[in-house]
Amino acid sequence: NAGVTQTPKFQVLKTGQSMTLQCAQDMNHNSMYWYRQDPGMGLRLIYYSASEGTTDKGEVPNGYNVSRLNKREFSLRLESAAPSQTSVYFCASSEVLARDTGELFFGEGSRLTVL
Amino acid sequence: EDQVTQSPEALRLQEGESSSLNCSYTVSGLRGLFWYRQDPGKGPEFLFTLYSAGEEKEKERLKATLTKKESFLHITAPKPEDSATYLCAYKLTFGKGITLSVRP
DSSP, X not given: XXXXXEEOSXXXXXXXXXXXXXXXXXXXXXXXXXXXXXXXTEEEEEEEESSTTOOEEOSOOTTEEEEEOSSSBEEEEESSOOGGGOEEEEEEEESSOGGGTXXXXXXXXXXXXXX | OOEEEEEOSEEEEETXXXXXXXXXXXXXXXXXXXXXXXXXXXXXXXXEEXXXXXXXXXXXXXXXXXXXXXXXXXXOSOOGGGOEEEEEXXXXXXXXXXXXXXXX
């Protein structure tokens, strides 16, 4: 079972470059999320999509955009990368919106370094 | 604003030495307190959900309990393979995690 798949797993960017992190889930979940994880800061929510066709900002949305392409896929785009966006990014999904008690299923993470 | 605080930040135990990890929360109407385990280089993996004060759930050497203000993850006779970071979460907000190291 693949679960939640993220690509790429590793990426190095130069300041100002753009890139898109891809996420796909095969569990027929309605809700999807993007988190970033930094040492000492824990997991912080960037954006989430409660259902296909909707997206909402989380705690740290600045510098990011998202697209819920269909029920399976949720992408995160950095338009002009900055060193402060060096982090490990996790995509997650849930059957119902986690705000309403749904447990999250996470991908393996994408490790991004911005030079 | 919902807040989730975990303590201590790190905990080192000897194999077989039982202990507890704490998660305190300040939320408006509890609708589920979650515990996750995260191994190095991996995404978090769901362990438990607790919905009401007094509720307890167990899995192998782990037992999660819930009061009106705190949740505890009790680890009984831990083994080195229990070494990981343990996260608690409420709705979409995660605590910073507790890194547990168990020495053989």
